[in-house]
Amino acid sequence: MRQLIKREIMEQFQNRPYFFDTGIRFECRQCGTCCTGEPGSVLVSAEEVSAISAFLKIEVWAFIERYLYPFRGSFSIREHPDGRCLFYENGCTIYPVRPTQCKTYPFWFNNMRSKDRWIKTTRECPGIGQGRLFIKEDLLDLLETELSETNE
Ligand code: SF4
Numbered sequence: 001m002r003q004l005i006k007r008e009i010m011e012q013f014q015n016r017p018y019f020f021d022t023g024i025r026f027e028c029r030q031c032g033t034c035c036t037g038e039p040g041s042v043l044v045s046a047e048e049v050s051a052i053s054a055f056l057k058i059e060v061w062a063f064i065e066r067y068l069y070p071f072r073g074s075f076s077i078r079e080h081p082d083g084r085c086l087f088y089e090n091g092c093t094i095y096p097v098r099p100t101q102c103k104t105y106p107f108w109f110n111n112m113r114s115k116d117r118w119i120k121t122t123r124e125c126p127g128i129g130q131g132r133l134f135i136k137e138d139l140l141d142l143l144e145t146e147l148s149e150t151n152e
Contacts, residue, residue, distance in 0.1 A: 006147045009109065013140055019115040020139050026106065027131020033124055034105050035088040041076040042085065043150045044068060044099045049075060055097045104146040107139055 044052070053063035067086055068075035077099075078086050087094045092102070101108075106128060111121040122128045134142070 006144075009147065010140065010144055013143060018112075018136075019118060020112065021136055023133045023135040024107075024139065025129050025131055025133050026127050028127045029130065030091050031126055032084075032088055032091070033126075035092060035102075036082070036084040039079055039083040041071055042099055042101050043072060044075045044077060045149065046074060048097070048099050051097045052094055052099075055094060100145060100149045104142045104150070107134070107142040108146050108150075109143055112139070112143060 049060060049064065049068070053060045056063060058066075064075065067078055069078055070076075080086065085092075087098075092098055106121050106125045111117055
């Protein structure tokens with residue numbers, strides 16, 4: 001997404017009232033719904049490739065060959081035939097170094113751009129409404145990170 005558009009989106013989030021102005025509680029319940037099911041892409045940046053391969057204690061080239069495929073100028077994580085992430089085994093096996101796209105879920109622009117989309121997301125993620133309160137500033141930080149790092 002172009003820089004100007006991103007800036008405009010963030011300014012709107014900051015300057016207009018939104019459904020998340022009073023914050024949103026969220027704590028991952030490790031249910032795996034967002035790591036399984038429908039096939040999808042998870043963008044992994046060059047820095048994340050290094051961090052994950054170091055975490056797994058394998059060479060970068062071997063990590064890329066075994067677990068990734070080219071995607072949008074970088075890589076995405078391969079999946080099992082049923083759509084489950086290769087790193088999901090009763091929980092995320094690379095959780096401390098998981099990609100930004102995973103770290104920022106469910107607070108993605110596409111989920112938060114409207115209240116209707118957010119309500120749909122709440123039906124998919126049982127962690128929403130639980131645990132820590134993310135105030136608006138926290139949510140804007142996560143949205144900005146997701147927009148900057150996972151959108152062109
Ligand atoms: S759907 Fe929500 S609660 Fe379940 S693993 Fe994903 S983030 Fe965690």
